[in-house]
Amino acid sequence: MCLRASKGARVKEVSVEERQSVKTSISPAIITRVRDFGEADLLVTFFTPERGCLKGVARAARRSRRRFPNCLDLFCLSRVEYAEHPRGGELHTMISCRLLDGFEGLRRDWGILTLAGYMVEVVEMLSPPQTADPSLFSLLLRTFKLLEGEIQPLNVQIFFEAAAMALGGYGIELGRCCSCGRTYEGRGRAAFHPEKGGIVCLRCGSESALNPGLDPLGVQALGHLQALEWDLFERMTLTREIVQAIERVNRRHMDYRLGRRPKSLAWL
Numbered sequence: 654m655c656l657r658a659s660k661g662a663r664v665k666e667v668s669v670e671e672r673q674s675v676k677t678s679i680s681p682a683i684i685t686r687v688r689d690f691g692e693a694d695l696l697v698t699f700f701t702p703e704r705g706c707l708k709g710v711a712r713a714a715r716r717s718r719r720r721f722p723n724c725l726d727l728f729c730l731s732r733v734e735y736a737e738h739p740r741g742g743e744l745h746t747m748i749s750c751r752l753l754d755g756f757e758g759l760r761r762d763w764g765i766l767t768l769a770g771y772m773v774e775v776v777e778m779l780s781p782p783q784t785a786d787p788s789l790f791s792l793l794l795r796t797f798k799l800l801e802g803e804i805q806p807l808n809v810q811i812f813f814e815a816a817a818m819a820l821g822g823y824g825i826e827l828g829r830c831c832s833c834g835r836t837y838e839g840r841g842r843a844a845f846h847p848e849k850g851g852i853v854c855l856r857c858g859s860e861s862a863l864n865p866g867l868d869p870l871g872v873q874a875l876g877h878l879q880a881l882e883w884d885l886f887e888r889m890t891l892t893r894e895i896v897q898a899i900e901r902v903n904r905r906h907m908d909y910r911l912g913r914r915p916k917s918l919a920w921l
């Protein structure tokens with residue numbers, strides 16, 4: 654295995670001792686970013702269930718596809734084998750790679766591909782590098798599968814947003830008014846309050862652009878999405894207005910909790 658940096662690449666050469674102590678790992682991974690690196694290499698960012706987001710250099714991957722046949726394309730699910738950085742650095746070395754699922758259905762439409770990119774960006778914001786997050790990994794795979802099907806993309810988007818935030822510890826309180834504490838009985842509209850992280854009854858607050866409202870079906874649907882109950886959500890009969898209302902709540906919630914908007918949102 655050659656760990657020598659190609660010309661122009663910012664990788665230090667490692668000693669013989671370090672080379673001998675290199676630890677290799679194998680993991681399923683979703684390829685989240687790929688860019689040219691040096692003269693012939695690729696810099697690959699990949700999301701794994703047990704180590705979160707990682708970066709690796711695929712040596713000579715642009716010159717020869719033998720070791721990396723069709724498995725380093727954006728949003729592919731691949732089985733990656735990589736040598737960990739010998740000094741604990743963040744840049745690993747890709748050894749081999751095998752395609753598990755190319756998610757070809759994502760590539761049929763520019764809007765779907767952009768939505769997949771937005772989901773990856775949210776994952777990067779929620780998941781600290783090199784930290785295990787198998788639930789978020791499963792969610793991303795599941796939503797990629799849904800995007801390949803004949804499902805309204807906005808429905809998949811609100812599912813991903815609500816579920817990802819809940820898995821990240823930012824679930825929206827839907828069971829009671831976050832101001833007076835009264836239990837929400839599933840009757841009447843409620844307004845979302847970003848600072849309180851939940852809904853408030855209309856005695857305690859009012860609907861506005863900053864505090865988007867939900868009707869009872871919207872609250873119930875959002876509850877299913879946060880609990881990753883896609884099947885129950887799908888069985889509900891929801892109007893486009895309700896789905897859009899949930900998206901407005903998700904947007905306000907994510908803006909407030911994440912502190913910045915994913916750049917790719919501008920393209921959706």
Ligand SMILES: [Zn+2]
Binds near residue numbers: 834856857
């Ligand atoms: Zn109240």
